[in-house]
Amino acid sequence: MSQLLLCCGASAALHKGVDLASKLTQAGHRVRCILTPTAAELVSPQLFEAVTGEAVSVYEMGPERRGSMDHIELATWASAVLVAPATADLISRLALGLAGDLVTTTVLAVPQAVPRMVCPAMNPNMLENPAVARNLRSLAEDGWRVLDSESGHMACGVDGQGRLPEVEEILAAVAKWLAG
Numbered sequence: 242m243s244q245l246l247l248c249c250g251a252s253a254a255l256h257k258g259v260d261l262a263s264k265l266t267q268a269g270h271r272v273r274c275i276l277t278p279t280a281a282e283l284v285s286p287q288l289f290e291a292v293t294g295e296a297v298s299v300y301e302m303g304p305e306r307r308g309s310m311d312h313i314e315l316a317t318w319a320s321a322v323l324v325a326p327a328t329a330d331l332i333s334r335l336a337l338g339l340a341g342d343l344v345t346t347t348v349l350a351v352p353q354a355v356p357r358m359v360c361p362a363m364n365p366n367m368l369e370n371p372a373v374a375r376n377l378r379s380l381a382e383d384g385w386r387v388l389d390s391e392s393g394h395m396a397c398g399v400d401g402q403g404r405l406p407e408v409e410e411i412l413a414a415v416a417k418w419l420a421g
Contacts, residue, residue: 242268242269242270242271243270243271243320243321243419244270244271244273244318244319244320244321245265245270245271245272245273245319245320245321245322245323245415246273246274246275246315246316246318246319246321246322246323246347246351247261247262247265247272247273247274247275247289247323247324247325248274248275248276248277248322248323248324248325248331248344248347248348249274249275249276249277249280249289249324249325249326250277250279250280250324250326250327250328250330250331250344250362251277251279251280251282251283251328252280252326252327252328252362252363252405253362253395253396253397254326254362254396254404254405255280255283255284255326256284257325257326257405257407257408257411258274258280258284258289258325258326259284259288259289259292260408261325261408261411261412262274262289262292262293263292263293264408264409264412265412265415266292266293266294268412268416271295272293272295273293273295273296273297273298273315273318273319274286274289274290274293274295274297274298275297275298275299275315275343275344275347276289276297276298276299276344277299277331277342277344278299278300278342281299286299298311298315298343298347299343300342300343301342301343301346311343311347312343312346312347312350313350315347315350316347316348316349316350316351316352317350317352319351319355320355321355321356321357321358321418321419322348322351322355322356322357322358323357323358323360323415324344324348324357324358324359324360325358325359325360325362325388325405325411326360326361326362326405327359327360327361327362328362328363329361329363329367329368329370329373329376331344331345332359332361332373332376332377332380333372333373333376335348335359335376335380335385336375336376336377336379336380336383337376353384356386356418356419357384357385357386358385358386358387358388358414358415358418359377359380359385359386359387359388360388360390360405360406360411361373361377361387361388361389361390361403361405362390362403362404362405363390363403364395364397364399364401364403365395365399365400365401365402365403367403368390368401368402368403369402386418388406388411388414389406390402390403390404390405390406391404391405391406391407391410392404
């Protein structure tokens with residue numbers, strides 16, 4: 242199986258990220274997680290550590306650093322990168338090549354031959370915003386596989402497109418994506 246780098250943004254769907262990390266690990270993948278700092282405020286990194294058996298990274302600087310260049314070590318370790326949930330903010334930073342946190346710095350350092358998938362999760366109005374649509378197209382043009390969001394009831398109380406797909410659907414997409 243592969244060495245998956247699971248990058249998680251601060252979305253209401255972050256609870257699915259924990260379940261996804263668990264099920265990817267159960268499927269035989271080695272999973273390391275990087276959370277944006279805001280995501281780490283929503284869900285404890287220790288939950289991801291518990292389900293993957295791997296240390297979770299959040300900050301590029303600070304006492305929990307493992308080495309002087311964690312972003313390079315993580316980038317060269319990964320045989321595939323999965324960003325789920327991907328918020329509008331995280332998508333825009335990835336599309337623009339910004340490197341303001343450990344997630345974006347690491348993804349920029351991943352070799353171009355490594356496959357990448359992004360799973361958007363946000364309010365329907367945000368997903369329909371021309372800037373977000375443009376950033377998703379830009380990622381696709383850069384070689385990212387974009388897994389479409391689902392339609393349904395959102396945590397913000399509205400119905401529409403923007404829900405992170407169910408974990409089983411993401412697992413099936415990942416299996417197909419990595420197989421060929």
